[in-house]
Amino acid sequence: MLILRLILESFRFAWNALRMNLLRTVLSLLGVTIGIFAIIAVFTLVDSLEKNIKESFSFLGAGVIYVEKWPYTPDANGEYKWWDFMSRPNASYNEYKFLQANLKHQSGIAIFAVRSNITIKRKNNSISEVDLRGSSFGYSDIFEINITRGRYFTRTEVESGRNVVILGNNLGQNLFPNEDPVGKEVKMSGLKFMVIGVLKKEGESFLGTPSNDDTAIIPYNSFRKLYQTGTGAINEIGSSIGIKGYDADVGLVELENEITGLMRTRRGLKPREDDSFALNRPEAIANVIGGVFDVFGVAGWIIGGFSILVGGFGIANIMFVSVKERTNIIGIQKSLGAKNYFILFQFLFEAIFLSVIGGAAGLILVLLITFIPIGNLEVVLSLKNIVLGLGVSAGIGTVSGIIPAALAARLDPVIAIRSN
Structure with a gap:
């Protein structure tokens, strides 16, 4: 009850200070408002950029390790030895098939290859610059395949290399504008393929990374009829083996070690020989992105820190004036039995409330930014940043109000009552 009484009374005094001296209070709180706005605006933009960029790489899958020829990132020394990677099979x-038969820590495995800039024809309609993707049966275990019409491949269709195709949403709409594509035929590289499914529309990502809207997916063995791939040769269209692990990061480490051992055995590498393959994880790209955005976060703290420092002095000034104006009231409260801690917390809570009001104003300004369209970037003020903004505001209020509150608590009641 005492705490509740303190909070209500402090809120009343803070509101009176804001109402009675509106211009002075607003100007004093402006530093906190600008500081919180600067910090949270930077964090919100950074978080939104990071989220949108990571979502742009969602086509790589989550919790997946890729066995490929080229690594995604440089080595530990910052070198990217492309001259060595070029000679890899x-x-x-x-x-x-060897990994599929021997891996124990995988929850899905597939091999796939991509050929860009092909043309798909349907009677008099044709679409160029299409990505043709050949994939094995387990492809749907690695990636999210949302089919709105039709179905996915059967195991028999994949293993036997049937001429069937799943079209991206844009391809289905443009090749078959007034009819259902399922069951109809399209032509690619001189061969006819029967459409068995159409994918859900994905739309354009923030970075314009590949989406399935302009992609055609066919069985991997059908793809091999059209293009040389899957033999391991250096100059063929490169295939990737995607292996999905379990959710726990420890499980992915075990999977990575298991893949390394099996691939080295399969390729007959000696103990001192370097790996002739790369094990790529999308998390590596995410870590690089995260490191870049950490720098922006530090910049946000520096920019906003100066404004908050000014705001802190403003709140301290308000509290010193408040103590001066209410010295007589403090003396009366003490003479009626109010303890020092009651007076201390009364003024301290008042400083916190004022600071939080300034911080909340800054958060409202950030919220207004989220309604401004910025291309494909979706800006969202997260709950984490709201809590951070209010927490920093409360912290500044505590630091700024502690000295005035302590001075008020230590006033002699007799002297305080006699003051004007």
Whole structure:
């Protein structure tokens, strides 16, 4: 009850200070408002950028390790030895079958290859610059395949290399504007393929990374009829073996070690020889992105820190004036039995309330930014940043109000009552 009484009374005094001296209080709180706005605006933009960029790489899958020829990132020394990577063999279909038979820590495995800029025809309609993707049966275990019409491949269709295709949403709409594509035929590289499914529309990502809207997916063995791949040769269209692990990061480490051992055995590498393959994880790209955005976060703290420092002095000034104006009231409260801690917390809570009001104003300004359209960037003020903004405001109020509150608590009641 005492705490509740303190909070209500402090809120009343803070509101009176804001109402009676509106201009002075607003100007004093402006530093906190600008500081919180600067910090939270930077964090909100950074978080939104990071989220949108990571979502742009969602086509790589989550919790997936790729066995490939080229690594995504440089080595520990910052070198990218492309001259060595160029001579590596591509991942082969036989290596995929070997890993599929021997891996114990995987929850899904697939081999796939991509050929860009192909043309798909349907009677008099044709679409160029299409990405043709050949994939094995487990492809749907690695990636999210949302089919709105039709179905996915059967195991028999994949293993036998049937000429069937799943079209991206844009391809289905443009090739078959007034009819259902399922069951109809399209032509690619001189061969006819029957459409068995159409994918859900994904839309354009923030970075314009590949989406399935302009992609055609066919069985991997059908893809091999059209293009040389899957043999492991250096100059063929490179295939990737995607292996999905379990959710726990420890499980992915175990999977990575298991893949390394099996691939080295399969390729007959000696103990001192370097790996002739790369194990790529999308998390590596995410870590690089996260490191870049950490720098922006530090910049936000520096920019906002100066404004908050000014705001803190403003709140301290308000509290010193408040103590001066209410010295007589403090003396009366003490003469009626109010303890020092009651007076201390009364003024301290008042400083916190004033600071939080300034911080809340800054958060409202950030919220207004989220309604401004910025291309494909979706800006969202997260609950984490709201709590951070209010927490920093409360902290500044505590630091700024502690000295005035302590002075008020230590006033002699007799002297305080006699003051004007």
